[in-house]
Amino acid sequence: MKDTEGYVTADGRQIGGTLMEMKNITLRFGGVVAIKDISFDVHEGEIRAIIGPNGAGKSSMLNVISGFYTPSEGEVWYQGAKRPQMKPYEVARMGVARTFQNIALFEGMTVLDNVMTGRLTHMNASVLSQAIWWGRAREEEIENREKVERVIDFLEIQHIRKTPVGRLPYGLKKRVELARALAAEPSLLLLDEPMAGMNVEEKEDMSRFILDVNDEFGTTICLIEHDMGVVMDLSDRVVVMDYGKKIGDGTPDEVRNDQAVIDAYLGVAHD
Amino acid sequence: MLYRTAGQFKTSYKADQALFPVRQDAILLGIIMVFAWVIFPFTASEFAFQTMLIPVLIYALASMGLNILTGYAGQLSLGTAAFMGVGAYACYKLLTIMPWMNPVVAIFLSGFFSAGIGVVFGIPSLRIKGFYLAIATLAAQFFLVWLFEKWAWLYNYNASGAIQVPNTTTLGTYVTGPLASSMTQYYVVLGIVTVMTILCINLTRGNLGRMWKATRDMDIAAELIGINLMKSKLIAFAISSYIVGVAGALYVFMWKGAAEPNLFDIPLSFEILFIAIIGGLGSILGNFLGAILIVGLPVVLNLLPDALGIPISSALVEHLNIMIVGSLIVFFLIIEPHGLARLWALIREKLIIWPFPH
Numbered sequence: 252m253k254d255t256e257g258y259v260t261a262d263g264r265q266i267g268g269t270l271m272e273m274k275n276i277t278l279r280f281g282g283v284v285a286i287k288d289i290s291f292d293v294h295e296g297e298i299r300a301i302i303g304p305n306g307a308g309k310s311s312m313l314n315v316i317s318g319f320y321t322p323s324e325g326e327v328w329y330q331g332a333k334r335p336q337m338k339p340y341e342v343a344r345m346g347v348a349r350t351f352q353n354i355a356l357f358e359g360m361t362v363l364d365n366v367m368t369g370r371l372t373h374m375n376a377s378v379l380s381q382a383i384w385w386g387r388a389r390e391e392e393i394e395n396r397e398k399v400e401r402v403i404d405f406l407e408i409q410h411i412r413k414t415p416v417g418r419l420p421y422g423l424k425k426r427v428e429l430a431r432a433l434a435a436e437p438s439l440l441l442l443d444e445p446m447a448g449m450n451v452e453e454k455e456d457m458s459r460f461i462l463d464v465n466d467e468f469g470t471t472i473c474l475i476e477h478d479m480g481v482v483m484d485l486s487d488r489v490v491v492m493d494y495g496k497k498i499g500d501g502t503p504d505e506v507r508n509d510q511a512v513i514d515a516y517l518g519v520a521h522d
Numbered sequence: 523m524l525y526r527t528a529g530q531f532k533t534s535y536k537a538d539q540a541l542f543p544v545r546q547d548a549i550l551l552g553i554i555m556v557f558a559w560v561i562f563p564f565t566a567s568e569f570a571f572q573t574m575l576i577p578v579l580i581y582a583l584a585s586m587g588l589n590i591l592t593g594y595a596g597q598l599s600l601g602t603a604a605f606m607g608v609g610a611y612a613c614y615k616l617l618t619i620m621p622w623m624n625p626v627v628a629i630f631l632s633g634f635f636s637a638g639i640g641v642v643f644g645i646p647s648l649r650i651k652g653f654y655l656a657i658a659t660l661a662a663q664f665f666l667v668w669l670f671e672k673w674a675w676l677y678n679y680n681a682s683g684a685i686q687v688p689n690t691t692t693l694g695t696y697v698t699g700p701l702a703s704s705m706t707q708y709y710v711v712l713g714i715v716t717v718m719t720i721l722c723i724n725l726t727r728g729n730l731g732r733m734w735k736a737t738r739d740m741d742i743a744a745e746l747i748g749i750n751l752m753k754s755k756l757i758a759f760a761i762s763s764y765i766v767g768v769a770g771a772l773y774v775f776m777w778k779g780a781a782e783p784n785l786f787d788i789p790l791s792f793e794i795l796f797i798a799i800i801g802g803l804g805s806i807l808g809n810f811l812g813a814i815l816i817v818g819l820p821v822v823l824n825l826l827p828d829a830l831g832i833p834i835s836s837a838l839v840e841h842l843n844i845m846i847v848g849s850l851i852v853f854f855l856i857i858e859p860h861g862l863a864r865l866w867a868l869i870r871e872k873l874i875i876w877p878f879p880h
Binding site: 349358367371384400 | 535538539721724725728729730732733735736738739740742743744745746747748749750751757761804
């Protein structure tokens, strides 16, 4: 595998080798081509953004990474090996966690239970043990509760721990969703528009949390976002998509000055 | 005031995750247990045993099974009665093929037969959901009742086509059949229901319970965070059908004494679904509250006019019962979709913070 060296970011953080590599991904729905021959990589420990105008295929890309869509062509390489065709839950068990553009929490459960579902992939007590609430199941429940409480602490949602999620305001729901993804201790965290529909203050909070997560746990993050200010500030490297094609890839500065990117965002005169 | 939780501090996650984090809940349950285990059986008349105590417990158990599937895992089922039938016929065959078998063991074993059949009829749930799944389980309902009628081996080629509960003993006392006393049967039912309830509470508050609720609330998100939906749904079908099957065995062996295939027809399925809805989907307590209401209402309606000296025909009582149950269901679906259990939860919440409004 090439380029496993890593690099040093502008603010002096050491980034590791390649964690995931998308090779020539194409995704078709019937005659519609959502993603066309896109390749890019994600390094360990970096914050990687995917941007692009509406309908560019960003969310489809994230769905390919999380296994919800199977690419029509191309390969996904993860942790140095080619990923075979997998069900989404198998991908999650390999350490890929994600949040959703439209909040996808379990509304009937409390915040604590929602975050605990993030630990599902780490719990394997037998049904019998769970039924009698003895042995492995009980130990597991307490061990994982401790891990979950650390995440709850980190994201400052202690006060709503036992509140049913349905009663929470939007901004907090987004945070609970991040907590659920973090509880899984993912090696790759996918964030689908983490700031969508938030006010400035909430965006600042969320940005802080994303940076803190990356800093404290060293989690690799791949995010989609529309707010350019946020993307340029947060991310180490950016992929730019337009009409299902990759039109730019590089550091925020490189991308910002790329003529193709400027054309895609501002429009270009057709003569 | 009675429910004030001030001063009850938790210093470990273990304490916080205990069965009764609030002390008053444990006390209340203790009082109910004393009534159920000591006061009721020693004061109840034969009539009370046969019309209230035993059927309430059996219906609550059947509803609990349905609730695991519908209330927790979110898979609508209309085949409950048929799965009860499987449990009852399995128990009958076990006890007639192996008459030396302990009836309580046979009842527990018969649940496995219904669990197996439940899983088979649960397979469509992997592709379809909601009303469409309800129709698929309806197929189970019709097919199984037809099978009970046509497969003569199931009822040992009786001329009547019905199954008769044999007299069996445990520790020298008659447990099933015409010779068994109501009190013995009540204790057996109560014991089994208590054990099953504890197991259900544990299952629904643990990892499996969270898996089911996630499947119910948003299946796509559930799959993307690592839940194998197939496993989650089929385990729900298996456990639900097991409980329903045991309830079916109890229904015939501890209460009815004999059964024809049409006993397990769709009205019984609906009755149990009503108990689950009125009691509260997604709640264990609700099954008991719903069963008390649905089983108790006709009894009260029968006794009340006599007690008040109003002459009223039994046909009218029956019609009144249907009308009242019907309007209660409409009422609950509109006012409180989460049923009696939610009502109790609200009262409890208010009591805890009383006299403050928030």
